[in-house]
Amino acid sequence: MFKTVLLRREDGNFDAQLTELDDVMLPDGDVLVGVHYSTLNYKDALAITDRSPVVRTWPMVPGVDGAGVVLESHHPDFVPGDLVVFNGWGVGEVHWGCLAQKARLMGDWLVKLPQGFTPRQAMAVGTAGYTAMLCVLALERHGIRPDGGSVLVTGATGGVGSIAVMLLARLGYQVAALTGKADAGAYLQILGAREVLEREEFAHGGKPLQQERWAAVIDTAGSHTLANACAQVRYGGAVAACGLAQGMDLPATVAPFILRGVALYGIDSVYAPLARRSEAWQRLARDLDIAGLENIVTEIGLGDSLAKAHDILEGRHRGRFVVDVNR
Structure with missing residues (x-):
């Protein structure tokens, strides 16, 4: 039993x-x-x-x-x-x-x-941390480096977002954390965020191209948040999209992709092949605090x-x- x-x-x-x-x-x-x-x-x-x-x-x-x-x-x-x-x-x-x-x-x-890793520590990481590591690996393969500018993490107080902030900060990246929780600033700074942003400014429709702010983005939200994040990525940057906390839609234009060469990577944690899974878990054991x-x-x-x-x-x-x- x-x-x-x-x-x-x-x-x-x-x-x-x-x-x-x-x-x-x-x-x-x-x-x-x-x-x-x-x-x-x-x-x-x-x-x-x-x-x-x-x-x-x-x-x-x-x-x-x-x-x-x-x-x-x-x-x-x-x-x-x-x-x-x-x-x-x-x-x-x-x-x-x-x-x-x-x-x-x-x-x-x-x-x-x-x-x-102990089994408990592995579950403190879990799918959330494994997914965050897959996002980091995608950005690294694209050529994003710690000296290349700030990386935005959306939904930063969630499981994926929290561990993404920790990983990026530990690897030397400057991290901007986006959250809808007004009292989360201290928490995110403890995790390693250099800057904490209010979710509301990303939550609604914006211009197809906006001020270039981010070298890269890890997005857990989808919808308008992802669209605005893409519109703010610098020339040649990358976005790793892994969630839909705001919505499944993507009300964006092709402008960031064809005018700034921004790459949008879809991150699948469910059916990723064994080699990539093993790489992610080995990197988590090495790079995560x-x-x-x-x-x-x-x-x-x-x-x-x-x-x-x-x-x-x-x-x-x-x-x-x-x-x-x-x-």
Whole structure:
């Protein structure tokens, strides 16, 4: 038996609850993982509150992130006792996830936990930090360097934004942090932001080309925020887009791309190939201030995730929820 958050939809009625299930209920997979820690991400919050059609197979265990130990393996790359980290691949949507004490997953989805990370620390990073690192890697491949000018991070108090600010500052970049939280200035400066900007100035339609301000942008918002950010990037700069907190639309023009040579990189964290995943996790182990993660982490128990999901969607939380699935 194992404890889990279980989502059900029957006869049009939705239910989310903490329950216990027998191991035989676990879905197919070639690696059985004893989950130590998971996280509560924006996508998990949407699923738990039934605010968006995230779940496509019922019943469902949410939890797009997990870290723990291999209990059983039929995959050649893993043996019992291996510490692993997991995120993506439609887990929490079409395959049972990691807001549970056990998860049966495909070995091709797993990454061995890099040295220097504990399972809890890996989940303090989670999909948010992994996505932030993918954004940084994209900017580096484009040629963005710390001496090239300021980098704007939108949605800077969220999970991705917070870790993006930390990573960029640790790597020597000058970071400007965009937030809608009036009291977040001190928090963002602790993470490494040199400048804190008010979200409102980006939240509505603007000119197709605006004053050149940023060498690059990491955007978690989409919509008008992304459009305005693109319009402010310097000639030859780059934007890494990884979120849609403001909206899925992009009310922009081609002007920044054809007149300033700005590049727009789409960052996919769900189906990124193993080589890129491994590179991101190795870089996180090397470049992230592990101790500094505690500035952005709130630890909760498995059952707490049902209520805390609402806090995420209502903007009442900053940083990361780490879930100890064994309490």
